[in-house]
Amino acid sequence: MPEHFEAGPTPEDKKRILKERAAKLARAPEKEGAAGSLEILEITLAGERYGLESLYVREVYPLKSFTPVPCTPAFVLGVVNIRGQILPVIDIGKFFDLPHRELTELSRVVVLRSGAAEFGLLADEVTGVRLVAPGEIQASLHAVTGIRAEYLKGVTGDSLAVLDAVRILADKALVIDEEVAG
Amino acid sequence: MTREEEFLERLRATFRVEAGEILSSISAGLIELEKRPSPARQAELLEVVYRSAHSLKGAARAVSLNAIEALCQAMENIFSALKRGEAQASPAVFDSLHAAADLIRPLALAPAGALQPEEQTKIQAMENRLADAVSGKPQREPPPPAAAPDVPPEVPFPVPRETAAASAGSGGIHAETVRIPMSKLDALVLKAEELISAKLSARLRAAEMRKLKAIFGAWAAQWDKAAPALRKAARGIEAGGRTASGEGAGAAPGRPGDFFEWNSRFAKSLEERLDAMKRAAEEDSRSTGGMVDDLLGDIKEVMMLPFSSALETFPRLVRDIAREQGKLADLTIEGGEIEIDKRVLQLIKDPLSHLVRNCIDHGLETPESRRGKGKPEKGSLKIAVSQIDSGRVEVLVSDDGKGIDAGQVKASAVKYGILSGEEAGALSDRDAIDLIFKSGVSTSPLITELSGRGLGLAIVRENAEKLGGTAAVETSAGGTLFRLVLPLSIATFRGITLEAGGRAFIVPTKNVAKIISVSKDAIKSVENRETILFNSRAVSLARLADVLELPAAAGAGEGGSLSVMLLGADGGYMAFVIDRVLAEDEVLFKNLGRQFARVRNIAGATVVGSGLVVPILNVADLMKSARKYSVAAAARPAAEAGRPELQKQSVLVVEDSITARTLMVNILESAGYGVVSAVDGVDGLVKFGGGDFDIIVTDIAMPNMNGFDLTAKIREGKKRPDIPIVIVTGLESPEDKRRGIEAGASAYIVKSSFDQSNLLEVIKRLI
Structure with missing residues (x-):
């Protein structure tokens, strides 16, 4: 039935189809860069990958030199000078009792900030940034890592443990406030 | 988004x-x-x-x-x-x-x-x-x-x-202003301050150039002396060996005599260039220094805020505290328009609010008692700010209350072991009153969440001194006057850089009485403490690296003599063995940041010319630590030089709310205490009878037996009636506090202000 073929879709149909297609195409990117997807900074601690919400990461700074501060707990690496600001650096691996790693050229200070709380976390390496849909982070039922569940925000589909930056920043155990007993 | x-x-x-x-x-x-x-x-x-x-x-x-x-x-x-x-x-x-x-x-x-x-x-x-x-x-x-x-x-x-x-738009002259977030200004200030290290390194370069020039000068003098003889010798060689030369190296001086002349000219021009460079380096150092100082001066101007900006909340604070205590108080502020560095304000705001709390809490009497004394019922508090010279302001915080009782201060100081009975007896009233600035002394018989924890005033003086100011108190039966002298802006101070345990530290020059070299034989041991003689008085001696809990540096203590730094604070002196002194320089004090609210023995840090961070030592702390250390060192083997372990002390927590109980148990356990919990007063009493505790923390409102009754029962009982009892409660009223005192509580903390540092601090103070 050649007539039928020649007739094809009517102009109205064509318009409708094109519109539908356009709508589909237009929606796609919206879905991806979508509202609410989380940007996660991937770091390495004691050979394992962890994530940190980049919302709370002020900057990442190569650990060039640091000054140890005496009379502080072992999890305090020391202080660094970042553009004139003196910033404490916490060896979070040591705080979590993870196996010790030597400092290397890849060692990074991840400066976390939320409200007034601000300090650097020592990471063995920073491997990159990726986007994660918020639904993808699930509370882990059993500990997948050596880090206590209270410090974890959750675990992604490919079992990347995302640290709870807000919880860590607010943790009083990481605040040094000691007086010499009279 | x-x-x-x-x-x-x-x-x-x-x-x-x-x-x-x-x-x-x-x-x-x-x-x-x-x-x-x-x-x-x-x-x-x-x-x-x-x-x-x-x-x-x-x-x-x-x-x-x-x-x-x-x-x-x-x-x-x-x-x-x-x-x-x-x-x-x-x-x-x-x-x-x-x-x-x-x-x-x-x-x-x-x-x-x-x-x-x-x-x-x-x-x-x-x-x-x-x-x-x-x-x-x-x-x-x-x-x-x-x-x-x-x-x-x-x-x-x-x-x-x-x-x-x-x-509210009620008119008024608007100067041309821009609104800039403080955070941006802060960043600007930090960058400007970092230029101080540029200034210091320019100065270092100039000094190095001067040294180089001097070294060259020393050589040139020798050369000038030897030159006539050498010239003669060169000519002699030339005369004797004329046949051997001839085809030299073109322009280069082939013959010894010519070489000699060329060499002299070369040295001369080198000296001239060196001299020019030295002068340029000095000029650079001067101009960089001038520009940096100028910039810092302007930046300081920008950071100036009226004093009143830190006092905005004070009228409200006074009203609330006074109401809470059933007192009447009026606050007047004078000189609020005086401008002062924002950073000074930040450091001094909390101490000031503490002083004001202190005045209401301890100074002002209740309206009835005031009426009895013929004073107006309403107490008056005053904060007066005035500028005493181009760089300093004086802040007077005064009340017209009952003043401070020197006898009570002495008694408290003896009770907390700050003074012995004899020492207290020998102390003048004036010196006794000054003790309130020592941490641990409080005249308040009951610890409340307001003040009286005996820490607040110590912090007032500490912060004032950190800024290079002073804090003092005068009191009479007619009231109390606290006098703070503060710098108008954060200034640099002179500091001595030293090395201890192989690491660099800075002490403020004002704390250094003397740096001496002491022969090892001159160290005497008195009651397990090492001492040296200084001005014919025995001064205790400690190794700075030990006090700072640093591992002993290799090679430390070799040789026959030691470098000793005599440090002074709070009127006392103590000698510290250091590796060596490195330099004295201008130092800009910086905080270690919020995370390090207070680190033992370390006051802050500074950035030196090379960009490295160097910790600044807290001399008052060092002296306290050293006293502890020299006793502890005698008692324990040298190998375990770690932090002294918290003795496991035991706490009984009585609280009916499971959330509050769990929270408290957690807080206390993570602070290193052994904890037993009870669900109400009766349970608490039973557990108290069956266990051995150092302190009890109890809620008030509980089924079966409330916290007041529990406290009273324990106080009346035979078993440890003197055990410290801390009442933690949601109730906040003067009556409750009074009931707490009557029942015999040692401290009273209101839950609204209940954070762990508060509780832990109070417990630490009581056991």
């Missing part, structure tokens, strides 16, 4: 700033209104707070914060009823209004998000309270006409008022 969301977020940021300002203006207005100024002034103030509430309502609506909008509406209703004279401005109404402002503040500052159910309940309750505040009291009494006609209609707190007036 979509564009709309981004926009809304930006809008909210703006709103947060605005809301903060409006709320401050409302608070200031309420405080002044409550003082009942003249009717004209009252009308004016009502208009301002009414308009402020109205603007905040509009702003809240714009960022769809409906809860704030509703609260503002309710406040606005009250203000408008007051304006029409349809409601009476009773203290209860003011309480409700203040409470509403307090509720709005966190709501306004919180990041966007849905409200928690408990927040919603609170907001609903507040709306009802505000509605009742006017409708529930239908007495149509107009605001009392000039209840206190002698109160001048002047505004005691000029600055908040000025900003309030400006934001």
Whole structure:
């Protein structure tokens, strides 16, 4: 039935189809860069990958030199000078009792900030940034890592443990406030 | 984040700033209104707070914060009823209004998000309270006409008022100003301060050039001396070996005599260039130094804020504390317009509020007792700021209360082991009063959450001294006067860089009495402590690396003599063995940041010329640590030089709420205490009988037996009636506190201010 073929879709149909297609195409990117997807900074601690919400990461700074501060707990690496600001650096691996790693050229200070709380976390390496849909982070039922569940925000589909930056920043155990007993 | 969301977020940021300002203006207005100024002034103030509430309502609506909008509406209703004279401005109404402002503040500052159910309940309750505040009291009494006609209609707190007036658009001259977030200025200041290291390294380069020039000069002098003889010898060689030369290296001086002349000319030109470079380096150092100093000076100007900006919350603070204690107090502020470095203000704000708390808590008497003494019922507090010279201000905080009892201070100091009985006896009253600045001394018989923990005043002096200022107190039966002298801006100080345990540290030069070399034989051992003689007095000696808990550096202590630094603070002296002294330089004090609120023995840090961070030592702490260390060192093997372990002390927690109980147990366990918990007073008493505890922490409201009864039972009992008991409670009233004292509690902490540092601090103080 050649007539039928020649007739094809009517102009109205064509318009409708094109519109539908356009709508589909237009929606796609919206879905991806979508509202609410989380940007996660991937770091390495004691050979394992962890994530940190980049919302709370002020900057990442190569650990060039640091000054140890005496009379502080072992999890305090020391202080660094970042553009004139003196910033404490916490060896979070040591705080979590993870196996010790030597400092290397890849060692990074991840400066976390939320409200007034601000300090650097020592990471063995920073491997990159990726986007994660918020639904993808699930509370882990059993500990997948050596880090206590209270410090974890959750675990992604490919079992990347995302640290709870807000919880860590607010943790009083990481605040040094000691007086010499009279 | 979509564009709309981004926009809304930006809008909210703006709103947060605005809301903060409006709320401050409302608070200031309420405080002044409550003082009942003249009717004209009252009308004016009502208009301002009414308009402020109205603007905040509009702003809240714009960022769809409906809860704030509703609260503002309710406040606005009250203000408008007051304006029409349809409601009476009773203290209860003011309480409700203040409470509403307090509720709005966190709501306004919180990041966007849905409200928690408990927040919603609170907001609903507040709306009802505000509605009742006017409708529930239908007495149509107009605001009392000039209840206190002698109160001048002047505004005691000029600055908040000025900003309030400006934001309410009541006219006034607007200078050309820009609004810049403080965070941006802070970054600018940090960068400018970093230039100090550029200045220091330029100075270092110039000094090196001078040294090089001097070295060259020394060589040139030798050369000049030897030159005639050498010239002669060269000519001689030339004459003798004429046949051997001939085809030299073209332009290069082939013959010894020529080479000699060329060499002289070369050295001469080298010297000239060296000299020119030296002068250029000196010039650079001077101009860089000048520019940096200039820039820092201007930056300091920018950082100057009126003193009153730190005192905005004080009238409210005074009102609240006084009400809580059943006292009456009036605060006046003088010299609030004096401008001072924001960083000085930041460091001194908390100490000041502590002083004010202290004045109300310990200084002012109750209205009855004041009446008895023939004083006005209302106590008066005063903060007076004045500039004493181009670089310093004096802040006087005074009250007209009962003064400080030197005998009580001595008794407290003896009780906490700060002084022995004989020492206390020998102390003059003046020196005894000064003891209140030592941590651990408090004249308050009961520890409350306000003050009297014996730490506050120590922090006042510490912060003042950290800034290079002083803190002192004068007292008489007619009141107490605290005198703070503060620098107008953060200045650099002279510091000596030294090495101990192989690491660099800085001590303020003012704390260094002397640096000496001591022969090892000169060290004497007295009662397990090492001492050396200085000015024919025995001074205790400690190794700085040990005190700082550093591993002993390799090679330390070799050789026959030691470098010893004699350090002084609080009138005492102590000698410390160091590796060596490195330099003395200008030092800019920097904090270690919020995370390191207080580190033992370390006051702060500075950035040196090379960009490295060097810790600044806290000399007062060092001396305290050294005293402890020299005793401890004798008692324990040298190998375990780690931090002294917290002895496992045992706490009994009595609390019926499982949440509160779990929280407390957690806090205490993570602080290293052994904890046993009980679910009510009866259970607590049973567990107390069956265990061995160092301290008891108890709630008040509990089934079966409450905290007061438990405390009383233990105090009456046979087993350890003296055990410290801390009452932690949600109740906050003077009566409860009094009941707590009567029952025999050692400390009383209100849950609203219940954070772990508070509890831990109190426990640490009591056991």
